Every structure is written in C-alpha cells, then in structure tokens.
Amino acid sequence: MQFRAPRGTHDVLPADAPARERIASVARVTAAAAGYRAFEPPTFEQADLFVRGVGDGTDIVEKEMYIFEDRGGERLALRPEGTASVCRAYVEHGLANAPQPVKLFYVLPIFRYERPQAGRYRQHTQFGLEAIGVRDPALDAEVISVGWRIMQELGLRDLTLLFNSIGDGEDRRAYVPRLRAHFEPQLDSLCGDCRGRFHRAPLRLLDCKQECCRSFQEGAPLIGDHLRPESREFADAVRAHLSALGIPVREAPTLVRGLDYYTHTVFEIVPARAGSQVTLLAGGRYDGLIEAIGGKPTPGIGFGMGIERMANDLRAQKLAPEEEAGPAALVVALGEAAGPRATSLAAELRAAGVSATMAFGGRSLKAQLRHAHRTGARVALILGERELAAGVVQVRDLSGSEQREVALAEVVGELSGLVS
RNA sequence: GUGGGCGUCGCCUAGAGGCCUAAGGCGCCAGGUUGUGGCCCUGGUAUUCGCGGGUUCGAAUCCCGCCGUCCACCCCA
Structure with missing residues (x-):
C-alpha cells in the first residue's frame, strides 16, 4: 500500500x-x-x-x-x-x-x-x-x-x-421580516436549500442560483435599501x-x-x-x-x-516567478584524497557569500560536470589529486568553456563577487 | 452532501477484448578516451496499466465497488 x-x-x-x-x-x-x-x-x-x-x-x-x-x-x-x-x-x-x-x-x-x-x-x-x-x-x-x-x-x-x-443586528431585525414576507407566498416553489435558508439564513435567499428561486428574487427588498x-x-x-x-x-x-x-x-x-x-x-x-x-x-x-x-x-496569467536557480558554484572532487578539501572549499565559498555545493556520489568527472550544468551552476571548481598537490583548482566557466587555474588560497576571494 | 467527466513509467502521451511478457517523448542513471558539461549516439529505467472484485478461453481495453482528481451545485479563500 x-x-x-x-x-x-x-x-x-x-x-x-x-x-x-x-x-x-x-x-x-x-x-x-x-x-x-x-x-x-x-x-x-x-x-x-x-x-x-x-x-x-x-x-x-x-x-x-x-x-x-x-x-x-x-x-x-x-x-x-x-x-x-x-x-x-x-x-x-x-x-x-x-x-x-x-x-x-x-x-x-x-x-x-x-x-x-x-x-x-x-x-x-x-x-x-x-x-x-x-x-x-x-x-x-x-x-x-x-x-x-x-x-x-x-x-x-x-x-x-x-x-x-x-x-448590523438592528438593521436586520427590521429587514428580515420584509424579506420573509416577500418570499413567504412562494415558499413551496423554492428549492429545498432555500426553504431551509428561509428560516436559518434568509439573506442567502437572494443569491441562490437555482432557476426556480431566481424568478422570485426580482423585486425582493434589498438590505441596502433598508x-x-x-x-x-x-x-x-x-x-x-x-x-x-x-x-x-x-x-x-x-x-x-x-x-x-x-x-x-x-x-x-x-x-x-x-x-x-x-x-x-x-x-x-x-x-x-x-x-x-x-x-x-x-x-x-x-x-x-x-x-x-x-x-x-x-x-x-504567466506572472508566476521562475523557479530559483541552483548554487552558483559547484565543487567537483576527483579521487579520495581531494574529497575533504573539496568539502571545505564549498563551505568557504558559502561563508564568503557564494552559493556553492558539491556533486555528490563519487561520480565520474563527466557526470559531475553534467550535474553542474543541469543544476544551473555558473562555474565548476575542479579539484583533483593533481590540483591538490599543486595547491590550485581549475575554475571552469559553464556558460562558455574557458577554464583557468587559480591558486587554492585565492579562489574564494576571486569568486566572492559571484553571488547567486 | 448531490450530479457528471477522467485515472497507462517521476512528467506528457500511444494503445479502444487476443499483434501489449505495454510503445514514444521528456526526465533520471550509466557508457561512447586514460580527468572535462552543453549537441549527438548507445544502454538502463512500469513483470504492468489507481485499488479490489467480476464477465471472458483471454482485459490496460467491458461491468461493479472503492480511492483519487477535475467540473457543476452547495459552501467558500
């Protein structure tokens, strides 16, 4: 079930x-x-x-x-x-x-x-x-x-x-008897709902949509006139x-x-x-x-x-706002060794006001980049074992295909303008 | 509470008693080079047609009940 x-x-x-x-x-x-x-x-x-x-x-x-x-x-x-x-x-x-x-x-x-x-x-x-x-x-x-x-x-x-x-109550005490007097002679011709309304909620007699009741609504006294x-x-x-x-x-x-x-x-x-x-x-x-x-x-x-x-x-009316875009930066980690540093890099970016996350699941570089693209990230930060050893990270612009190498110590500062 | 339409994969849709052990598109996952997305190609992704009964040799396709959804009424935001 x-x-x-x-x-x-x-x-x-x-x-x-x-x-x-x-x-x-x-x-x-x-x-x-x-x-x-x-x-x-x-x-x-x-x-x-x-x-x-x-x-x-x-x-x-x-x-x-x-x-x-x-x-x-x-x-x-x-x-x-x-x-x-x-x-x-x-x-x-x-x-x-x-x-x-x-x-x-x-x-x-x-x-x-x-x-x-x-x-x-x-x-x-x-x-x-x-x-x-x-x-x-x-x-x-x-x-x-x-x-x-x-x-x-x-x-x-x-x-x-x-x-x-x-x-208010006083107005209605004076008005309701007039309203009832108008409908009373036709009480038997009204729909079942209206026969109930006659006693419980007489004001509602006036907006019944049934054919049978509509005809009697004409000429009925209106609260506004009383x-x-x-x-x-x-x-x-x-x-x-x-x-x-x-x-x-x-x-x-x-x-x-x-x-x-x-x-x-x-x-x-x-x-x-x-x-x-x-x-x-x-x-x-x-x-x-x-x-x-x-x-x-x-x-x-x-x-x-x-x-x-x-x-x-x-x-x-096509006035509904668009769905929010995903994080602006996606950190792509390659290999076990780069994992923890990638995790902290994503957190540092967030702390600096750049929305960021990782492509989880230990997937291939290709799969991680595809994920970055599909989730609307503006840049992918690629951190593999080679980059880790050199103390750098590949910054790939996903709107085009430029990619450059930036020192790990400086990426956060470089990207902090990219708020999204 | 009353009356009516509809109900096939996450989404959209094909199918109208045996050709359906259910088809296509989108999406998702994997792959097409050893570390590179967007296009393209390949494969995977519903043992099952809302659920339960029934009719039939045989049902996603017919019937009944239930559930859900939509429409009208009632009422209301």
Whole structure:
C-alpha cells in the first residue's frame, strides 16, 4: 500500500514554492507599510471559540470543522478561519490597552472538511489582516486598499471589488421580516436549500442560483435599501473613501457572507475570468464578534486571501516567478584524497557569500560536470589529486568553456563577487 | 452532501477484448578516451496499466465497488 497526502491536501514542491513565497512576501510588505504587524496563533483552538465566533448555524462549524478530543479530553478544532483566533488573542492579552486600532496580519494554514475541487482544498493557506478596536469608515477603506494594493503589486489585472453593506443586528431585525414576507407566498416553489435558508439564513435567499428561486428574487427588498440612517451613512462614507483612493467599486446588493459575525461592510475581490471557486480575497466588518466570544463590545474589520487561488491565477496569467536557480558554484572532487578539501572549499565559498555545493556520489568527472550544468551552476571548481598537490583548482566557466587555474588560497576571494 | 467527466513509467502521451511478457517523448542513471558539461549516439529505467472484485478461453481495453482528481451545485479563500 502506498501512502498519499490526505484527500484535498497538497505538497508544496520546489517548483510551487516561489509563487507562494512571492505572494506572501508582497502581502507582508504591503501590510507592514500600512502599519500592520505579524501575528501567529496556534493551529488549533478550543472548538467552542469557532462555534461561538463563526456561528453554530454556519456550514463551516456545522459540517466542515476538523474537531477532535485530545488525550486530556479537551474538545479542540483545527482552525477553519483566522479571525476568531486574532480576536481571542486580542481579548486574552488585553490588547485593548494597546494603541487602537490593533492592526495585525498573518499567513496561516486553514482547515475545512470540504469536498475538494480546483481552488478549494481541505488545507489551504490564507494571508489575512485584521484591524480591531476602532469603528471608522476610513479604516474599512484602508483594509480594502491594502488588499487591492497586494493584487496590483503582484501584477494581477482585471479584478473587481464587490462591495455591500449588510447592516448590523438592528438593521436586520427590521429587514428580515420584509424579506420573509416577500418570499413567504412562494415558499413551496423554492428549492429545498432555500426553504431551509428561509428560516436559518434568509439573506442567502437572494443569491441562490437555482432557476426556480431566481424568478422570485426580482423585486425582493434589498438590505441596502433598508438600513437605518446611521448604517447607511457609514456605508456611504466607506464608498467616499474608496473613491478617493481611486479603487473602482462594483455594488453587489446581494453579496452576503457565510460567517455569522459579519456586519456592515462586506467585500470580495474577484477576477474577471469565469469559474466557480474564484474569490481571491474576501472580508468585512465584524463589530459583534469580540463580544460573542466573551470580550467587551469591540469593533473590527479584516479580510482573508487565498494563497493557493492567487498562485493559480498568477500561473494562469504567466506572472508566476521562475523557479530559483541552483548554487552558483559547484565543487567537483576527483579521487579520495581531494574529497575533504573539496568539502571545505564549498563551505568557504558559502561563508564568503557564494552559493556553492558539491556533486555528490563519487561520480565520474563527466557526470559531475553534467550535474553542474543541469543544476544551473555558473562555474565548476575542479579539484583533483593533481590540483591538490599543486595547491590550485581549475575554475571552469559553464556558460562558455574557458577554464583557468587559480591558486587554492585565492579562489574564494576571486569568486566572492559571484553571488547567486 | 448531490450530479457528471477522467485515472497507462517521476512528467506528457500511444494503445479502444487476443499483434501489449505495454510503445514514444521528456526526465533520471550509466557508457561512447586514460580527468572535462552543453549537441549527438548507445544502454538502463512500469513483470504492468489507481485499488479490489467480476464477465471472458483471454482485459490496460467491458461491468461493479472503492480511492483519487477535475467540473457543476452547495459552501467558500
């Protein structure tokens, strides 16, 4: 029997790594430039943190969490999202006493027991950032602008920012009855999913793709038209800031989120291309979350960005970085006697800042040179018994075929300009 | 969780019931001079066609189940 990576998980091979690293590093640098600082929670948390934070009626909690009991009988869960952990840390470490807002970013593996398909995995990596402690439309705009900027820096084009405001609990208490009143007469004609949504997640009635439900969506009341004046003003202020930033906004009156904690601002960044699992970045405001997990009422806003989806897009648009070249110098040892000196020569080169290694395996000169060529080395340093006796080394330039003899004592100095 | 497509060497692909004890390209390994790469040539590299059953005189090729992957839905990054 052959072992395999578990369903929906993937190994990151050297060929895949540069694109991921590029995305993560651009994201970190961009976030840091706006004052966000690195944060890293444990990979698992008390399961109830997510039940209370994300919401016990959500799919994520209800059927997608990796839950387990540890040997001490504690009920834990692999994190299915990042925001709840950040908020838990904010409360736990008294970060309310730090200058507000507290602005953090993270790059974390996320775990959800879902049916895998392209762009959806059981373990994926999210870059995310959160700004906690202040309720200010300018902050919403800053968070969105950092996300937008990361996309620009990476060279992704033809993106759309979808924007909506879903109000807060009070707005929804007034709105949901109107929404239900619209759908109630047709309840029997709706799809099975929607009959469930009618009770559990009425906002989702608006983005069902089934033919049968679509027809009833026309003329349904929209949350955006039923916000209290203060909620409406907040959303308009966010729009004004985004406009000042020059970020094009596409209004998405039916955009809602699958996590219970979202309030007011919700947004997604999606590419123009068709397909299903395409959202690259999604987030929103979560003014009720910290209270829901036991802290004082505290506003917050943030987003999550899927590194694998981004990497797929970069590859599709031919923007993915090339695989890294191998070491610049390859030390070729011939014969037993030269071995130890070759080993130390490679180490000396590295210490001097020249990437270097050897062709291992005691192979023929020919095989070692071929290896040097195939791994992209710029020079081969040939050290055989003859060279050892004479205190020299053959320096062969692999881009052409020049070869010269250099004193062993001087090679490192001569090559130290060749950093790679 | 629902429906559908696909699954041959590390990678890409040929093969469509007996000619397959599975072919080609790339890659990898070795060799073609006694210490010299890139091109070229030679040889090696799957007892086996995702796994397990079944049909048949005979299966990589047909059927069933499972697993994986991809697509749509659900949901989401």
